[in-house]
Amino acid sequence: MRSDDIRELNIELPKLKNGKNEFRFEIGKKFFTHFESSLVEEGRVSVILDLYKSLNQLDAHFRFEGEIELLCDRCMLPFAYPVIREQRLIYAYRDSGIQEDDSEDEVIYMEPKNHLLDISQEVYDFICLEVPIRKVPESCKEDCPNNPLNLLKDKGIIGEVEASEENTDPRWEALKKLKSDN
Ligand SMILES: [Zn+2]
Numbered sequence: 001m002r003s004d005d006i007r008e009l010n011i012e013l014p015k016l017k018n019g020k021n022e023f024r025f026e027i028g029k030k031f032f033t034h035f036e037s038s039l040v041e042e043g044r045v046s047v048i049l050d051l052y053k054s055l056n057q058l059d060a061h062f063r064f065e066g067e068i069e070l071l072c073d074r075c076m077l078p079f080a081y082p083v084i085r086e087q088r089l090i091y092a093y094r095d096s097g098i099q100e101d102d103s104e105d106e107v108i109y110m111e112p113k114n115h116l117l118d119i120s121q122e123v124y125d126f127i128c129l130e131v132p133i134r135k136v137p138e139s140c141k142e143d144c145p146n147n148p149l150n151l152l153k154d155k156g157i158i159g160e161v162e163a164s165e166e167n168t169d170p171r172w173e174a175l176k177k178l179k180s181d182n
Helices: 120-128 138-143 146-155 162-166 171-182
Strands: 011-012 019-027 040-052 055-073 079-094 108-111 117-118
Touching: 019 055, 040 079, 040 120, 055 120, 079 120
Parallel strands: 079 108
Antiparallel strands: 011 117, 019 040, 040 055, 055 079
């Protein structure tokens, strides 16, 4: 299911069965246009949601897999950034007696009169939590004309080894593995 229509992220509560309910949403560019001055404007992220229904609450287990497009802080060129995240939270009715303090997971309270559970804000927030503070891709280190390391290298101030030294984000490796598994 492509979730360009944000209404697809409304879960019909009366249709849930007790125990595990499985959902999968494919988030694309259009999803992000629903959020004003969004931190992310482009991306392809699969959201796999297992929703466990019990008497008083819904235990949500989100898995995010994909990539978002960010702009490099240094050269302003777009680059793909991997999104791999697991997140749990609890949906509960305010009168259910479930307190946020009782749980290690975040609790979100639902309105008893609503038959739809809109998870779009949570999905958006969790994807945005993946945006790093410093947005510079590995590739920028070698290719970016604005990379100060490259300027120093051109001037012969530092050698090749120092300039190409990189700290690999382990998540890139994880994403590469995910892609090869599929
Ligand atoms: Zn760059």
